[in-house]
Each structure stands twice: as structure tokens, then as C-alpha cells.
Amino acid sequence: MDDIKEELRSGNLVPFIGMGVFKNTICEDGTTLPYDSDSMILSLNNGRTMSARLMYEYSRAAMSLEQRKGREFIVGMTNHIYASKKYDLPFVYQFFKEIKPRYMIDTNMDDSSCKIYEDVEHFMITGVSRIMAGYDRFLLYKFDTALKEYKRIAKEELNDSLPILFKPMGCMIPEKNFIVSDADFVDWLTEAMGGYALPPFLKEYKKDKSYLFLGVDFSRDTFRMVAHEITLDLKEGIVVSKKDELTKKENKFVAAHNLKYINEESDTFLKGL
Structure with a gap:
């Protein structure tokens, strides 16, 4: 090639x-979009870290949040991460x-x-x-x-x-x-x-x-x-x-x-x- x-x-x-x-x-409000597993977890969990077991991979953390707060919550949060931001x-x-x-x-x-x-x-x-x-x-x-x-x-x-x-x-x-x-x-x-x-x-x-x-x-x-x-x-x-x-x-x-x-x-x- x-x-x-x-x-x-x-x-x-x-x-x-x-x-x-x-x-x-960088978004217009100065924040960043998730670019790896850790930053995705923080975005899904309102900026808060989770246990080491859950921080291993964002899919694991998302599953924990879904079990505690429901499917609608995790869908809404995933959409919110991008829909709430303005970025070039x-x-x-x-x-x-x-x-x-x-x-x-x-x-x-x-x-x-x-x-x-x-x-x-x-x-x-x-x-x-x-x-x-x-x-x-x-x-x-x-x-x-x-x-x-x-x-x-x-x-x-x-x-x-x-x-x-x-x-x-x-x-x-x-x-x-x-x-x-x-x-x-x-x-x-x-x-x-x-x-x-x-x-x-x-x-x-x-x-x-x-x-x-x-x-x-x-x-x-x-x-x-x-x-x-x-x-x-x-x-x-x-x-x-x-x-x-x-x-x-x-x-x-x-x-x-x-x-x-x-x-x-x-x-x-x-x-x-």
C-alpha cells in the first residue's frame, strides 16, 4: 500500500x-469528548471514578450503571455525552x-x-x-x-x-x-x-x-x-x-x-x- x-x-x-x-x-465549553475507556466511564458516571474492577473497561462500568439505574439511564447518558456538546x-x-x-x-x-x-x-x-x-x-x-x-x-x-x-x-x-x-x-x-x-x-x-x-x-x-x-x-x-x-x-x-x-x-x- x-x-x-x-x-x-x-x-x-x-x-x-x-x-x-x-x-x-475540545468542545466549545472547554471540555473534552471521551477518547478512551477511562474518560468514557467518567462521562457516563458524571465525572466520578468507579471501583478498579469496573474501571477496567467502560462496557463493564456501563453494565453496573444499567443494573442500578436502568437501561433508559445508560442510553440517555450515552446520548447526552455527545448531544449536549458543541464541537467542530x-x-x-x-x-x-x-x-x-x-x-x-x-x-x-x-x-x-x-x-x-x-x-x-x-x-x-x-x-x-x-x-x-x-x-x-x-x-x-x-x-x-x-x-x-x-x-x-x-x-x-x-x-x-x-x-x-x-x-x-x-x-x-x-x-x-x-x-x-x-x-x-x-x-x-x-x-x-x-x-x-x-x-x-x-x-x-x-x-x-x-x-x-x-x-x-x-x-x-x-x-x-x-x-x-x-x-x-x-x-x-x-x-x-x-x-x-x-x-x-x-x-x-x-x-x-x-x-x-x-x-x-x-x-x-x-x-x-
């Missing part, structure tokens, strides 16, 4: 975006707004990636969990540029005639569906392993693709499993992450998936292109 920018434009290299891309995002489109999303990738994966739950495609028709797939209607763990939409809104469509309508935005952990729009607590991830991953987390078209379309991972933390089991399921049959890829040293599990994941590790901040890496 000598020309990364051209590979992104052609759709051969698929962006895979994680929370770390928010690290340098982070640089990573500005970069991809110029390119408009044919296929993009965004595990963040705000609407920044939707703004990449706000002036073009596109499909959006959002993850959903713990539903009773069948096994599928996704909802599918098409964006109407005239009305500036998403309309629900059937999975059979998905094709590659338009860009595809996949938000596996859900989104604050058009419906508030989030994969945020342990129970959400367990349910979503269980059905993902059974083949029910992606529409049939996407299962074939994604084969032999390469991936550019930006801001994704592979130090915890959850997102390694999420990435593994979404990128099955991948060709190769690049992981961009600024760290002193990768953990043993991270190194194993990188090697097993034929990935190249680049020790840089996402913004720095993209500006270098």
Missing part, C-alpha cells in the same frame, strides 16, 4: 475508526469528508461520520442489541439528500451503488441504539459469530479488503473481538496508535491479522499523507 490516499479513495483500504480520534477534540468536526472526519470512502466503519456513537456524507446519498448500517425480532443485530437506512434524513430500508436493498457507512456500536441518530454495556456486547458478538451482525451483501462485499485502524484500542478483549468479526476475510491492514509499547495481546492480534503497526497519533498520520 504505497499510496494510502489512493487506496482509501478506491475503496480497497477501509477506514476503521475508534474513540481515540477524539483525543484532541474532528480532523479525522474532516479528512474523510474530502475522500468520502466507499465503505467506512465507525465504532463511535456520535454523528461525526454521518457528516462526512451529509451532502450525498449513502447507506448507513447501525448495530443494535437485545432485540426480540429475529437474530439480525443491525438496522439499515438510506440517506435522503432532499429531506436531509435517514429512512429505514430492508437489508435486501443494500448494494455498492452508494457509499456505505457502518456504525456497529450504534448511533445517536436516527434512532438512539447503542452497544455500550457488557450485555450489549455479549449479545451483539454472539450474533456476530453466528453471522447476524452484518447484512448479507456486506458479508461478501468486505472480503479481501484492507483496513486502516485509527484510534482503536486493542488492549482490551472486547474491541479485538469486534474488529475480528467485522473484518473476517481481510487481506491486510495498518494500525495507527501512539503508544510506548503494545501489549502481548495487541502484538498477537496485529500479527494474526497481517497488520502493520505505526506508532503515531491519528491526526499526525493523516496530515502526513
